[in-house]
Amino acid sequence: MEETAFCAFARRPSATTEDVALTGVRSTQSNLDARVASATRRLSQVVASQLLRDRAAALKAKRAERQAMFRRKILMGDAVFLAGLAEWEPAEIVGALLDVKERIGGSPTQRMGLRQRGQQLLPQPRTRKPRADDTLISTSLPEA
Structure with a gap:
């Protein structure tokens, strides 16, 4: 080795x-x-x-x-029906919307007026029913 x-x-x-x-x-x-x-x-x-x-x-x-x-598209379609424009052609509806957009522009007061008028026809959003396990939390302070 x-x-x-x-x-x-x-x-x-x-x-x-x-x-x-x-x-x-x-x-x-x-x-x-x-x-x-x-x-x-x-x-x-x-x-x-x-x-x-x-x-x-x-x-x-x-x-x-x-x-x-x-969901937004469905709500827009519902708005067309609620406004009574279901018989109008889509091009007519788009034209009317463009016309309103040009006339009103960015005026917040005119948009608010349109919103108030539209809210009269639109259904109110559903609120969730309170459940038994919901607890109410008081945000007020106790009086001294």
Whole structure:
């Protein structure tokens, strides 16, 4: 058996499967490699999970936006019927709306007058019925 001189700078070869089988110990390098691989897998799982959460949140926001737009369109259609313009062609309704917009412009007082007149025909928004678990919170201070 040949003897080799020990050099402080010489790199010890990593343990082979035969060495591990004989000693039952993994080398430090292979242990580090396994830990790095495990950390990399965990990181990729965390990143993938975050991407899925972000995508789900974006889809939820987009769905809420579509529902709000759909509700707005239905309310506008109802307004046309309530104003008695159901028999008018869409182009006539758009023309009338553009005419009113040009005449009134940004005048807040005229818009307020139109709003008050329209609110007489529009149904009042429904309010939620109080439930048994609702509690009343008093905001007034006790008298001294």
